[in-house]
Amino acid sequence: MNNLKDKIDALLMKVSKPTRYTGGELNSSIKNPEEVKVRFAFAFPDVYEVGMSHLGLRILYHLLNKREDVYCERVFAPWLDMEKLMRENDIPLFSLETKTPLDKFDFIGFTLQYELSYTNVINMLNLAGIPILSRDRKGLPFVIAGGPCAYNPAPLSDVIDFFVMGEGEEVINEIIDAYIDWKKRGGEREEFLQIVSQIKGVYVPKYYIEVYNQDGTIKEIRTIKKGVPEKVKKRIVKDFENVYHPEEQIVPFMDIVHDRIMLEIFRGCTRGCRFCQAGMIYRPVREKSKEKILDLADKLIKSTGYEEISLTSLSTCDYSQIEDLVKKLIEKYKDKGVGVSIPSTRVDAVSINLLKEIQKVRKTGLTLAPEAGTQRLRDVINKGITEEDILEATKEAFSAGWTNVKLYFMIGLPTEMMEDVEGIVDLAYKIVDNYKEVKGNVKNLKVTISTSTFVPKPFTPFQWTAQDSIKDIMEKQDLLKKKLKSKVLKYNWHNPYMSFLEAVISRGDRKVGKAIIKAWEKGCKFDGWEEYFNYDKWEKAFKEAGVNPHFYANRERSLEEVFPWDVIDVGVDKRYLIREYKKSQEGRITPDCRLYCTGCGVKDFDEGVVCFEAPQK
Amino acid sequence: MKRLRNKYIKDERVKFISHLDLLRVFQRALRRADIKVAFSQGFNPHPKISFGPALIVGATTEGDYMDIDLEEDISPEEFRKKMNKVLPPGIEIVESYEVELNDALSTKIKGAEYILQVNVKKSIKYIQNKIEEFMRKDIIEIEKESKSGRKMVNIRPCVLELKVIEEAEDYLKFYIKLKLGEGAPNPLHLLKALNDYLGNLFDIDSYKLHRKNMILE
Ligand code: SF4
Numbered sequence: 001m002n003n004l005k006d007k008i009d010a011l012l013m014k015v016s017k018p019t020r021y022t023g024g025e026l027n028s029s030i031k032n033p034e035e036v037k038v039r040f041a042f043a044f045p046d047v048y049e050v051g052m053s054h055l056g057l058r059i060l061y062h063l064l065n066k067r068e069d070v071y072c073e074r075v076f077a078p079w080l081d082m083e084k085l086m087r088e089n090d091i092p093l094f095s096l097e098t099k100t101p102l103d104k105f106d107f108i109g110f111t112l113q114y115e116l117s118y119t120n121v122i123n124m125l126n127l128a129g130i131p132i133l134s135r136d137r138k139g140l141p142f143v144i145a146g147g148p149c150a151y152n153p154a155p156l157s158d159v160i161d162f163f164v165m166g167e168g169e170e171v172i173n174e175i176i177d178a179y180i181d182w183k184k185r186g187g188e189r190e191e192f193l194q195i196v197s198q199i200k201g202v203y204v205p206k207y208y209i210e211v212y213n214q215d216g217t218i219k220e221i222r223t224i225k226k227g228v229p230e231k232v233k234k235r236i237v238k239d240f241e242n243v244y245h246p247e248e249q250i251v252p253f254m255d256i257v258h259d260r261i262m263l264e265i266f267r268g269c270t271r272g273c274r275f276c277q278a279g280m281i282y283r284p285v286r287e288k289s290k291e292k293i294l295d296l297a298d299k300l301i302k303s304t305g306y307e308e309i310s311l312t313s314l315s316t317c318d319y320s321q322i323e324d325l326v327k328k329l330i331e332k333y334k335d336k337g338v339g340v341s342i343p344s345t346r347v348d349a350v351s352i353n354l355l356k357e358i359q360k361v362r363k364t365g366l367t368l369a370p371e372a373g374t375q376r377l378r379d380v381i382n383k384g385i386t387e388e389d390i391l392e393a394t395k396e397a398f399s400a401g402w403t404n405v406k407l408y409f410m411i412g413l414p415t416e417m418m419e420d421v422e423g424i425v426d427l428a429y430k431i432v433d434n435y436k437e438v439k440g441n442v443k444n445l446k447v448t449i450s451t452s453t454f455v456p457k458p459f460t461p462f463q464w465t466a467q468d469s470i471k472d473i474m475e476k477q478d479l480l481k482k483k484l485k486s487k488v489l490k491y492n493w494h495n496p497y498m499s500f501l502e503a504v505i506s507r508g509d510r511k512v513g514k515a516i517i518k519a520w521e522k523g524c525k526f527d528g529w530e531e532y533f534n535y536d537k538w539e540k541a542f543k544e545a546g547v548n549p550h551f552y553a554n555r556e557r558s559l560e561e562v563f564p565w566d567v568i569d570v571g572v573d574k575r576y577l578i579r580e581y582k583k584s585q586e587g588r589i590t591p592d593c594r595l596y597c598t599g600c601g602v603k604d605f606d607e608g609v610v611c612f613e614a615p616q617k
Numbered sequence: 618m619k620r621l622r623n624k625y626i627k628d629e630r631v632k633f634i635s636h637l638d639l640l641r642v643f644q645r646a647l648r649r650a651d652i653k654v655a656f657s658q659g660f661n662p663h664p665k666i667s668f669g670p671a672l673i674v675g676a677t678t679e680g681d682y683m684d685i686d687l688e689e690d691i692s693p694e695e696f697r698k699k700m701n702k703v704l705p706p707g708i709e710i711v712e713s714y715e716v717e718l719n720d721a722l723s724t725k726i727k728g729a730e731y732i733l734q735v736n737v738k739k740s741i742k743y744i745q746n747k748i749e750e751f752m753r754k755d756i757i758e759i760e761k762e763s764k765s766g767r768k769m770v771n772i773r774p775c776v777l778e779l780k781v782i783e784e785a786e787d788y789l790k791f792y793i794k795l796k797l798g799e800g801a802p803n804p805l806h807l808l809k810a811l812n813d814y815l816g817n818l819f820d821i822d823s824y825k826l827h828r829k830n831m832i833l834e
Pocket residue numbers: 270283284285593594596597598599600601602603604611612
């Protein structure tokens with residue numbers, strides 16, 4: 001018997017939510033590790049219920065396990081109670097499927113979804129007994145990373161052996177094939193890094209250095225290895241209709257954050273909101289056909305037994321045949337008690353009608369994201385909705401019986417003034433009035449207003465802007481706390497120190513990476529969890545690393561500045577971003593590029609990249 | 618509508634899933650098997666599935682029961698086969714039979730048999746005798762927490778049998794038979810009481826619990 005497994009079992013008797021660590025869920029992959037050529041540990045640097053809710057993990061897991069020569073297993077960040085017991089009992093971080101220690105794998109692949117999970121990446125390596133610095137590793141495994149945050153690879157450059165830029169579905173197989181070939185030859189570790197540096201989409205940080213100016217900005221990013229690309233181009237899936245989508249999905253035993261089928265109906269977004277990194281980096285929009293989606297839905301429902309299917313994308317209501325698709329799904333599965341959900345709601349009559357359909361099977365909330373409180377500011381960020389849209393949509397919803405509305409806003413947006421923050425309050429009260437008009441009173445009404453704090457992100461038109469100071473953010477939050485006091489209103493806000501840290505890391509360079517390691521040494525982990533976030537430790541870490549965090553978060557950049565992420569090419573042209581940045585300052589909007597191409601450049605990025613064209617009705 | 622009573626196994630592989638999780642497992646398995654379960658009426662309809670008393674997380678069973686009301690006419694044997702095809706590894710229905718619709722599982726279950734293994738800190742002499750002594754007591758009290766605060770309850774009437782079935786250097790294995798029902802103790806309550814009585818000889822957190830059987834009326 002596997003001795004480690006028994007030891008783990010004994011610990012599981014003592015921890016909260018033990019099924020975070022057991023594996024064995026329906027549709028998880030069971031293979032004999034001895035019979036494969038490559039063992040791949042898919043690592044998610046957060047707790048199980050968060051990681052399992054992530055579509056990318058689910059796609060790549062099944063994709064890799066489709067190969068007979070590969071066994072992909074999962075590993076998550078153990079919760080603090082489990083970590084403590086593991087360290088006390090000398091139990092290394094292990095995979096869920098076979099309880100194999102991580103250092104026995106060929107690859108550990110991290111997905112980077114959130115900057116505040118970086119200390120968890122380091123902590124997981126340490127728990128596995130793997131050196132946290134790439135240069136200290138000898139032999140196997142290779143520690144690799146992908147995901148949206150990887151587009152600025154600088155902060156984790158000392159930790160990760162190589163990054164994979166863009167959509168992983170194709171490139172991961174190329175990497176595995178190259179690995180099998182290299183291993184057969186009995187090659188050196190260094191040699192493999194050289195081989196992958198030639199694969200399109202792979203960035204090997206040790207082959208590049210950041211050269212700085214006197215003022216601490218970057219002068220240039222220099223390649224220090226012959227033959228590696230000056231700029232690493234991200235990978236784009238060109239045939240999205242036929243790209244692999246799992247027909248089965250793991251069904252966890254415990255309740256996870258998104259406990260439902262996730263079916264990706266399209267990728268990319270054409271709206272062009274200027275704050276949104278996903279809207280830029282996942283271009284262009286590529287849809288799956290309705291027939292394909294219906295076919296996948298059927299297989300997924302049969303193989304999982306889930307009671308809900310979520311049609312996922314960045315803006316699901318924008319799917320060209322969304323009404324028809326939702327109606328068909330509901331018709332087909334309502335007798336089985338399977339509901340449909342759409343994660344993001346457009347503010348218009350069409351989406352309210354859709355919600356009415358969906359409501360027939362399962363109750364669903366109403367969530368709208370106006371993002372900013374005044375029209376002026378919504379134009380600045382290119383959020384193409386008007387106050388009328390919002391009021392009309394909520395009125396429609398109230399008439400149809402909804403009593404709960406959730407509204408999402410951002411504060412600290414570029415050019416924001418107190419008037420704009422007041423605008424959030426005005427809008428909230430107008431919605432309350434709206435309800436009164438429809439229902440005659442405000443009984444049962446509940447309006448929840450949540451504000452997040454704007455974080456300028458790489459590869460967006462706002463990558464040059466300064467984040468608001470923590471003091472300013474707090475003032476704005478205080479105003480909202482004071483003015484959104486009413487029985488029917490509820491106000492939620494986000495910890496401004498966490499948003500500040502997110503801003504520092506997301507536009508950080510390699511120097512910031514040193515501070516992250518220092519913070520981990522001081523005990524920082526699960527920074528994305530407010531109860532464990534400890535800003536004092538971070539402040540000390542920055543000081544010790546000689547890093548001024550405000551330089552990264554609160555400084556406006558010049559258009560000429562070289563960014564740490566300029567070594568990556570995501571397909572969206574910098575000239576387009578500059579154009580959008582300038583337009584934002586003039587308060588001019590840019591229409592949805594489903595109407596006509598607005599020239600972001602992704603079309604000409606690579607051969608075979610085709611932007612979505614709506615089918616003729 | 619018909620009601621099927623099912624006896625099922627939950628083995629080592631799935632011993633950490635909770636009672637609530639198990640309900641979801643069966644609901645989803647029913648959907649995968651394409652079997653129509655009956656739903657309760659009312660504002661928030663839920664599938665008519667009822668379980669016997671919950672098993673402690675971390676324990677295995679080979680004799681738990683569960684009732685399911687079905688909309689469709691399917692034989693118990695076919696039901697069992699269809700379900701076992703789609704249940705996750707480690708959960709299996711071993712017996713299925715039809716009962717009357719007014720036959721409530723909760724009133725039928727009278728007791729349960731357990732095998733409990735616990736690590737000992739040092740070997741215990743004359744353990745069998747000591748257990749007999751322990752069982753001769755009229756009152757075995759444990760502290761229970763309730764809404765009105767802590768209070769002592771006598772569990773002796775619920776303990777039908779307790780004996781050692783295996784003695785090893787570092788562990789003991791017990792056979793335990795308990796009454797089940799409202800307010801009844803679980804085997805760990807009993808273990809704790811015994812440990813107090815013996816002067817803290819067990820490593821009380823290192824145990825293995827297995828439910829052998831549920832006793833139906
Ligand atoms: S190239 Fe044109 S159509 Fe394609 S995503 Fe960019 S702006 Fe939109």
